Amino acid sequence: xxxxxxIYKLIDISGLQLFDPIARLLFKEEPKVQIKxxxxxxxxxxxxxCLFLLMWQIMAPRHTTKSGxxxxxxxxxxxxxxxxxxxxxxxxxxxxxxxxxxxxxxxIQSSKERFNEIETxxxxxxxxxxxxxxxxxxxxxxxxxxxxIVNFSKSESAIKEKEKLIEKELDELALSIGINEKDKKDLxxxxxxxxxNNRSLWKADIAEGKGNVSxxxxxxxxxxxxxxxxxxxxxxxKQYLSVYIGILTKNRNSKVEDLNNKLTEYTTxxxxxxxxxxxSTAKRLVRQQSRIQKTEESEYSAxxxxxxxxxxxxxxxxxxxILATIIAVPxxxxxxxNKSFMCAFTPFIAIFKPVSPIVWLPIGLIVVGGxxxxxxxxxxxxxxxxxxxxxxxxxxxxxxxxxITVSLCSLWPTLVNTALGVSSIDSDHLNVARVLNLNxxxxxxxxxIPSALPLIFAGLRISxxxxxxxxxxxxxxxxxxxxxxxxxxxxNNGSSDSFAQMFVVVFLVGGIGFMLDRIMxxxxxxxxxxxxxSSI
Amino acid sequence: MKNxxxxxxxxxxxxxxxAGLGAQHAISQDLxxxxxxxxxxxxxxxxxxxxxxxxEKGFFEDEGLQVEVIxxxxxKTLLDNVINGDLDGAHMLSGQPIAATIGFGTKAxxxxxxxxxxxxxxxxxxxxxxxxxxxxxxxxxxxKPKHPITADSLKPIVQEKLDNGEKLQMGMVFPVSTHNYExxxxxxxxxIHPGMYTKNDIGGRTDAEVELSVTPPPxxxxxxxxxxxxxxxxxxxxxxxxxxxxxxxxxxxNYDIWKNNPEKVFGVTKEWADExxxxxLAVIKALIRxxxxxxxxxxxxxxxxxxxxxxxxxxxxxLSQPNYVGADYxxxxxxxxxxxxxxxxxxxxxxxxNVFYRxxxxxxxxxxxxxxLTQMRRWxxxxxxxxxxxxxxxxxxxxxxxxxxxxxKMLLDEGVIDKNDIPWDTDGYKPPTSDxxxxxxxxxxxxxxYLKGHKIGHKN
Numbered sequence: 001x002x003x004x005x006x007i008y009k010l011i012d013i014s015g016l017q018l019f020d021p022i023a024r025l026l027f028k029e030e031p032k033v034q035i036k037x038x039x040x041x042x043x044x045x046x047x048x049x050c051l052f053l054l055m056w057q058i059m060a061p062r063h064t065t066k067s068g069x070x071x072x073x074x075x076x077x078x079x080x081x082x083x084x085x086x087x088x089x090x091x092x093x094x095x096x097x098x099x100x101x102x103x104x105x106x107x108i109q110s111s112k113e114r115f116n117e118i119e120t121x122x123x124x125x126x127x128x129x130x131x132x133x134x135x136x137x138x139x140x141x142x143x144x145x146x147x148x149i150v151n152f153s154k155s156e157s158a159i160k161e162k163e164k165l166i167e168k169e170l171d172e173l174a175l176s177i178g179i180n181e182k183d184k185k186d187l188x189x190x191x192x193x194x195x196x197n198n199r200s201l202w203k204a205d206i207a208e209g210k211g212n213v214s215x216x217x218x219x220x221x222x223x224x225x226x227x228x229x230x231x232x233x234x235x236x237x238k239q240y241l242s243v244y245i246g247i248l249t250k251n252r253n254s255k256v257e258d259l260n261n262k263l264t265e266y267t268t269x270x271x272x273x274x275x276x277x278x279x280s281t282a283k284r285l286v287r288q289q290s291r292i293q294k295t296e297e298s299e300y301s302a303x304x305x306x307x308x309x310x311x312x313x314x315x316x317x318x319x320x321x322i323l324a325t326i327i328a329v330p331x332x333x334x335x336x337x338n339k340s341f342m343c344a345f346t347p348f349i350a351i352f353k354p355v356s357p358i359v360w361l362p363i364g365l366i367v368v369g370g371x372x373x374x375x376x377x378x379x380x381x382x383x384x385x386x387x388x389x390x391x392x393x394x395x396x397x398x399x400x401x402x403x404i405t406v407s408l409c410s411l412w413p414t415l416v417n418t419a420l421g422v423s424s425i426d427s428d429h430l431n432v433a434r435v436l437n438l439n440x441x442x443x444x445x446x447x448x449i450p451s452a453l454p455l456i457f458a459g460l461r462i463s464x465x466x467x468x469x470x471x472x473x474x475x476x477x478x479x480x481x482x483x484x485x486x487x488x489x490x491x492n493n494g495s496s497d498s499f500a501q502m503f504v505v506v507f508l509v510g511g512i513g514f515m516l517d518r519i520m521x522x523x524x525x526x527x528x529x530x531x532x533x534s535s536i
Numbered sequence: 537m538k539n540x541x542x543x544x545x546x547x548x549x550x551x552x553x554x555a556g557l558g559a560q561h562a563i564s565q566d567l568x569x570x571x572x573x574x575x576x577x578x579x580x581x582x583x584x585x586x587x588x589x590x591x592e593k594g595f596f597e598d599e600g601l602q603v604e605v606i607x608x609x610x611x612k613t614l615l616d617n618v619i620n621g622d623l624d625g626a627h628m629l630s631g632q633p634i635a636a637t638i639g640f641g642t643k644a645x646x647x648x649x650x651x652x653x654x655x656x657x658x659x660x661x662x663x664x665x666x667x668x669x670x671x672x673x674x675x676x677x678x679x680k681p682k683h684p685i686t687a688d689s690l691k692p693i694v695q696e697k698l699d700n701g702e703k704l705q706m707g708m709v710f711p712v713s714t715h716n717y718e719x720x721x722x723x724x725x726x727x728i729h730p731g732m733y734t735k736n737d738i739g740g741r742t743d744a745e746v747e748l749s750v751t752p753p754p755x756x757x758x759x760x761x762x763x764x765x766x767x768x769x770x771x772x773x774x775x776x777x778x779x780x781x782x783x784x785x786x787x788x789x790n791y792d793i794w795k796n797n798p799e800k801v802f803g804v805t806k807e808w809a810d811e812x813x814x815x816x817l818a819v820i821k822a823l824i825r826x827x828x829x830x831x832x833x834x835x836x837x838x839x840x841x842x843x844x845x846x847x848x849x850x851x852x853x854x855l856s857q858p859n860y861v862g863a864d865y866x867x868x869x870x871x872x873x874x875x876x877x878x879x880x881x882x883x884x885x886x887x888x889x890n891v892f893y894r895x896x897x898x899x900x901x902x903x904x905x906x907x908x909l910t911q912m913r914r915w916x917x918x919x920x921x922x923x924x925x926x927x928x929x930x931x932x933x934x935x936x937x938x939x940x941x942x943x944x945k946m947l948l949d950e951g952v953i954d955k956n957d958i959p960w961d962t963d964g965y966k967p968p969t970s971d972x973x974x975x976x977x978x979x980x981x982x983x984x985x986y987l988k989g990h991k992i993g994h995k996n
Contacts, residue, residue, distance in 0.1 A: 238859070298572070301602045301604040304606075374621055374623060375621055397620070475611075477609075489609075489859075494754050494774075
């Protein structure tokens with residue numbers, strides 16, 4: 001095959017349709033058509049996305065709630081950078097714990113220099129800037145915010161005055177009416193009712209005004225906000241550096257050194273000891289040796305950061321997905337082959353399919369908790385944790401419960417599609433199988449599975465999409481270390497960064513879901529023989 | 537400016553020298569640790585500080601422990617994780633070890649040998665409620681009303697709602713939380729009935745004039761704003777968040793309800809403590825050091841009264857990291873450094889808002905446990921009347937001053953703490969006190985008499 005066709009086929013299989021017109025253009029095939037397709041596939045989506053970002057950047061600051069502004073794309077990028085910095089720092093702390101003495105010295109030196117720089121130069125400079133901006137802020141407030149607030153208080157007191165006046169009027173009116181003046185009494189009643197109605201309207205107006213005032217009061221002067229954020233970052237870095245220097249100074253090597261010094265002391269003590277003290281010195285010596293051994297293997301317990309959590313989420317979704325596939329594909333094949341089976345299973349499928357993952361999860365937790373009451377010493381968990389990939393992610397019951405929830409929710413599309421695929425096999429193929437007198441196993445292997453594969457993979461593609469969506473919710477509720485837990489923790493922080501961090505997670509989860517979908521498309525196209533186009 | 541730089545440089549030099557010294561300070565007291573990699577859980581509230589500080593300032597490491605401090609999503613999951621062994625220990629509400637041991641909720645024998653802090657909660661009401669309270673009691677209508685504010689001015693509002701066929705809704709964090717009992721105490725001291733627990737009603741709404749419901753702390757400002765609840769009792773930073781966002785007004789703190797009340801404890805299961813006694817001692821030692829660091833004070837100077845809590849700013853900076861409490865530094869700083877904003881215009885000094893070590897805070901007092909037991913009985917969480925002996929016996933099952941004193945003795949021998957910091961000779965009962973908002977006296981040795989003294993709730 002010519003190179004050209006090989007490349008076309010590669011692009012086709014990989015599902016990256018948008019590179020097709022570029023490749024064709026490069027091979028000088030129908031340039032006008034290709035340019036049109038490039039415009040359609042690449043330029044128009046890119047422009048739309050940029051327009052979206054632009055609109056977002058412009059409209060976000062106009063939507064202020066008491067919980068803060070809707071974050072702009074720039075704030076979101078900033079938050080992402082903050083998450084990455086945190087991850088890097090935790091990693092550095094873990095590495096610092098096991099550095100050699102020479103490296104420690106160098107790192108301590110550079111960290112101290114940076115620390116001094118921050119403390120003596122950067123922070124004071126930032127503080128000066130903040131003071132200047134505070135002055136600017138009060139000018140800005142006087143111009144934009146305070147007049148409105150003053151207006152409101154004026155109108156509020158005006159309303160209160162009016163109320164008092166009308167009350168006084170009514171009181172005087174009431175005093176002036178005689179006992180038998182029925183008409184005047186009716187008039188008084190009418191006026192009082194009118195006054196009460198107006199009063200509740202005015203109360204509502206005042207409440208609304210107060211709401212507006214509190215929104216105005218919570219408006220922040222952006223340059224000052226930015227400067228304070230920068231100062232915060234510097235303070236955080238300073239804090240991190242002091243912890244980092246502390247770890248470098250007291251790290252594993254220095255601890256082992258101290259322990260070894262004590263060990264020599266104990267050793268000489270043991271060999272110099274007389275019989276009565278022999279046992280105690282021996283015990284001390286042995287204990288010290290085991291302590292040294294433990295210390296040499298110890299690691300710094302850093303916090304779990306988003307990259308680790310993302311990988312663990314992926315592991316969980318694949319576990320659940322594979323579990324779902326193992327259950328759904330055989331069941332689907334059975335249902336597809338035998339109409340009675342299908343009818344038997346239909347009520348179960350119909351009832352369990354719409355159940356939300358948030359309902360399955362507590363059930364999953366209870367079931368897993370029941371089977372594994374003591375996770376530390378449980379054999380099943382230890383077996384899983386001894387496997388290569390699972391071990392580094394510390395599988396626990398919450399992980400298993402999330403995986404089970406994912407499989408319970410994502411097995412239905414695979415099941416239904418497999419059944420459909422198997423039941424809609426071309427009868428010609430089945431006739432050939434009968435003519436060749438194939439037994440059940442051979443029929444399954446040579447006819448049924450291959451012809452049902454495209455639909456099975458279509459089902460798998462939907463399943464992984466559903467599973468990924470379900471996983472985040474399951475992890476959040478089960479508090480299994482993953483993206484779901486990250487979301488809940490950041491939300492619980494209630495910090496000014498939290499809102500922006502949620503958006504980072506939106507794009508992260510969407511991006512990963514997109515990649516998972518792409519992988520399934522590639523697999524699907526590899527087994528398809530009908531050139532069915534997949535959407536971009 | 538130059539002076540400040542000089543001082544700062546000296547501070548840096550001192551820190552580095554001290555860190556250097558620390559490297560030579562041998563791993564303290566040769567305790568034979570059964571387990572040296574631990575996992576502790578916490579909830580994102582500022583009073584998890586002792587655990588966080590013990591990790592970040594290296595106190596755990598000094599004891600040879602590598603500790604992972606993991607945020608938990610809610611109190612129930614935290615308790616479940618401690619019970620099933622996923623966590624070795626956790627930051628717990630004072631009521632949790634007690635409730636778990638007596639079987640209210642999940643049953644498990646949980647003990648505590650360390651009280652993490654005193655005070656630290658506040659009761660916040662929505663702006664509209666505060667406006668009505670000001671109308672009911674014009675004395676509150678100033679920029680700095682007199683404290684403590686009782687629930688008396690809330691009573692007409694409660695009555696109005698009842699007349700309309702509704703009930704005032706308030707939030708708290710957990711059925712056996714200090715917040716629940718303090719909120720109920722505050723309401724009851726003004727004659728408002730907060731509802732009883734019965735065998736059939738585990739929501740605690742029977743006969744209630746005000747309905748209390750469980751809300752997770754981070755959702756409290758949002759639910760307050762949405763109007764689903766009209767007030768809540770919670771720890772920091774959620775009261776200051778409400779002030780910062782103009783959603784509500786903290787009307788009182790639990791310091792006013794019961795001066796220096798016990799708030800959180802460090803809880804472990806009894807099995808874990810029995811299997812890992814030396815590890816437990818090492819943990820308690822590190823926590824005591826953390827409490828001491830947090831409450832380190834320095835006199836403000838000759839011309840200013842009061843004490844400066846010198847380490848609190850750094851503590852606030854550490855707590856504002858996203859894997860700990862995570863709220864903005866500015867919000868955490870206030871209450872930790874001894875200030876509290878009751879309204880944006882009403883900032884008061886409250887140096888005892890969070891107490892982590894002073895006033896013998898860290899000792900696990902039996903009388904604290906008995907107070908919680910009396911409140912559980914008062915509101916019906918304990919469904920049958922119990923004898924005096926039962927209260928004392930149960931408190932002794934949960935609170936373990938023996939472990940605490942052993943750890944403290946080790947620290948004393950190492951010269952880390954002062955002899956006067958610890959109440960060595962006490963029998964575990966604090967002296968009787970009437971530092972409550974309604975002035976009723978509490979004597980830990982006479983729980984049944986205390987129960988009889990209240991107007992609302994079970995009296996036996």
